[in-house]
Amino acid sequence: MENGNIRVISRAFSILVHLAKEKRPLGITEIASSVSLPKATVYRILDSLEAERAVLNRGGEYELGPVTLLLADAYRSQVGFAEAARSHLLSLRNETKETVHLFVYERGEFYYLDKIESPYQVRMHSRIGGRASLFRLSAGKALLAGMSPDDLKELPEPVPDEVAAEFPDIRSRGYAVDDEQNEQGLRCVGAAIHDGSGRPRGAVSVSAPVYRFPADLLEKYGSLVVRSAEAIGREISCFEACPCSGGRSAG
Incomplete structure (x- = not known):
């Protein structure tokens, strides 16, 4: 189970990094294709990230949320x-x-x-x-x-x-x-x-x-x-x- 949890974290970060690189709202199909993951998996991860305000859902398209700004400022x-x-x-x-x-x-x-x-x-x-x-x-x-x-x-x-x-x-x-x-x-x-x-x-x-x-x-x-x-x-x-x-x- 531990390996599974680590894999989910890795996948979540791959999605966040892709959103950061694109700098625009993206649909689930485009995200899934870009990070080479099933759409169902991407949807579940995005749902969890949205709950933490790490991403925002803009009418079915996703972009980075305010929590990422907090993390970036903390690192700087x-x-x-x-x-x-x-x-x-x-x-x-x-x-x-x-x-x-x-x-x-x-x-x-x-x-x-x-x-x-x-x-x-x-x-x-x-x-x-x-x-x-x-x-x-x-x-x-x-x-x-x-x-x-x-x-x-x-x-x-x-x-x-x-x-x-x-x-x-x-x-x-x-x-x-x-x-x-x-x-x-x-x-x-x-x-x-x-x-x-x-x-x-x-x-x-x-x-x-x-x-x-x-x-x-x-x-x-x-x-x-x-x-x-x-x-x-x-x-x-x-x-x-x-x-x-x-x-x-x-x-």
Whole structure:
């Protein structure tokens, strides 16, 4: 029975994640097809999730409910540096006038934690809460370059040789470059965020279309993301060292 309960939880999360990715009301047939489950099973799970306000039924179509907002806000507060980093992200966006991302690293996984859009019209596929690439994004490569051998063992797969080959340059200048490797037409620079003990916690990046981010701006924007990452790292240390902050231990 325990295995059955675990399976139900796994299925419920697959449905919630699919709803989160789609960002629109979905019918049971579409959900069942997308998560490869029988419609009857999906209906029962959605009925239970609706009772907990994790989903809302909009005339036979389902979307995420208010409980998921509570969970997302709790995670952001628990991570600690999302709020502390906000002012530094705003400063970085205002200086570059380009899109700025904040990432969090958790046990081999890399996620978008915050995003401040450029005032210019640019469509990017990134979204808060989405999984980010450690191997293609500048932010991910910067994080990997600063990891210890023990940290790297947490990764679900080994670092590709071509990514590892970039590490000496990344360590030397303090930031990594994504030159249309993750998304065609976009150039990015990213720097890793470490706490006071040197533990990798996340990263920050600036992204822009290549026509607005020529190669001669790499050093300037790279220096800005390094400065922001260092400032956010100091904020993390202060947040977690203060008993009144409610932050988690840095240990």
